[in-house]
Amino acid sequence: MNSLSPASAINIMRGISSFGGDAKRPQEGDDPKPPPKHRREEIDLPIGSRPPISFNVLLKDLDVHGYYILLSLFTTESLDYINKNSSSIATTKLNMPGSDKQICILDSAHSEANILAERDMDRAQWTEAAQNYVKFMGIVGTPEDVARWTSHFGFLVTYEKAEKNFPALLRTDVMLRQAYNMQGFSFKRDFYQEQLNNELVLLRIDKKLKLCSAEWKPAIETRPPATPLSLRRGSRGGGDRGGRGGGSARGGARLIGKGGPFQEGSGGDASSTVCLICTRRGHYYSACTQNSFEDGSPLFCRISGNNISTIRSNETLCCLWNVKCDKVSCNHDNLRRHLCSFCGGGHHAFSWTCRKQPAY
Ligand SMILES: [Zn+2]
Ligand SMILES: [Zn+2]
Ligand SMILES: [Zn+2]
Known part of the structure; x- marks a missing residue:
């Protein structure tokens, strides 16, 4: 190229650019030329760091x-x-x-x-x-x-006792993000606290339910062993690689999907639970789909949101009081009534005064 004069170089370039003749000449309405190529931006990663997170x-x-x-x-x-x-x-x-x-x-x-x-x-x-x-x-x-x-x-x-309260914290998080997706709302600490309090009460009820269920457990363990998370998750099989932080909490057996109100660690098995609405064993009241007691008589309560309400007068009953295993301290004032969820009487549902306790 050293021997080329600037003028002849320009001519050669013109020749190259017109190669292919008229057929290749840009027409109006043709797709615009692709943008010029740039080298991708790079960053320096220190030794020992992970590649940066990228969002698909x-x-x-x-x-x-x-x-x-x-x-x-x-x-x-x-x-x-x-x-x-x-x-x-x-x-x-x-x-x-x-x-x-x-x-x-x-x-x-x-x-x-x-x-x-x-x-x-x-x-x-x-x-x-x-x-x-x-x-x-x-x-x-x-x-x-x-x-x-x-x-x-x-x-x-960062909420207090985050480990103990975790199921309620997670439920509040999911519920609020789902609600936000429908209609945005600003962050207000008092409002968040109120929502979380509802879930914390449910968590207490759930723990009482489990406690009661545990007391009724027969001497011989009849429940099948829980399946590890990694075996149930078909395609991924994760959890065995370790390495990353938080590994100790992973891989614990947990129930998926129905059940609840919570699925906590390996204790979240609904099979031993008795329903506060229909007295049947095997589901939480929050998952009750029954229309009558086992003897065919009509139910006294139904599920209403997270609560149990009387069918006739639509009064909210206190679940914690109904599953009473030990002393119950409630702070719901008149919002929830202390009446039996099976009959409306003044006894705890799980005192089995008006209904027979279901067999295992
Ligand atoms: Zn039920
Ligand atoms: Zn109560
Ligand atoms: Zn009763």
Whole structure:
């Protein structure tokens, strides 16, 4: 090229650019030229650090289109899984409103079944997911969004006795994020405390129920051993790799899906529980679908939200009082009544005054 004059070099370039003749000449309406290529931005990673977390476009799409985003997709393990399997991961095709275009949105039910369900997160997973979620907000949202979710998780994650209260904290978190997705609302500490208090009461009731159930347990253990999480989760088999923080809390046996009000550690088995509504064994009152007692007589109560209410007068009854195993201290004033949930009498339901205790 040294011997070429500037003019002849320009001519050669012109020759190259016109190669292919008129057929290649840009026409009006042609697609615009692709943008010039840039080298991707790089950062320095210190020795011993993990590669930075990256949020898959599938997650960003959920946010852009206003869909509820499962927090369980934000554990580092879930984020890795989505990134590695994004081409084969289950999505739902949806029509864009006001357009004939379709979008592919991550299938929530499938994600909960195959990656991780929100209500199955343990405390370590939940804390990690919360941190990653706030980072995600820093990418897709505004500084106000980051502040909003920092307040949300800050209140819940650092709440007193977080280990003991964890099931109530998680339920409050999920409930409030789901509600927020329908209608945004500002963070108010008092409002959060009120919502959490409801869940804390339910947690106390659940613990009493388990305590009562444990007392009725026959001498010989008849329940099948709980299946480890890693065996039930088909495709992933995670939990054995260890390494990352919080490993000690993982992999514990836990029930999935129905049951509740809570599924806590290995003690969350509904099979030994007796229903406060229908007296049948094997489900929590919150999962009761019966219409009558086993002898065919009509029920006295029904489930109403998280509470038990009388069918005739729609009065809320105190579950804690009804499952009484020891002294009950209630602070609900007149909001819940101390009446038997089987008959409305002045005795505890689980005193088995008006109904026969179900056999094992
Ligand atoms: Zn029932
Ligand atoms: Zn009470
Ligand atoms: Zn009764």
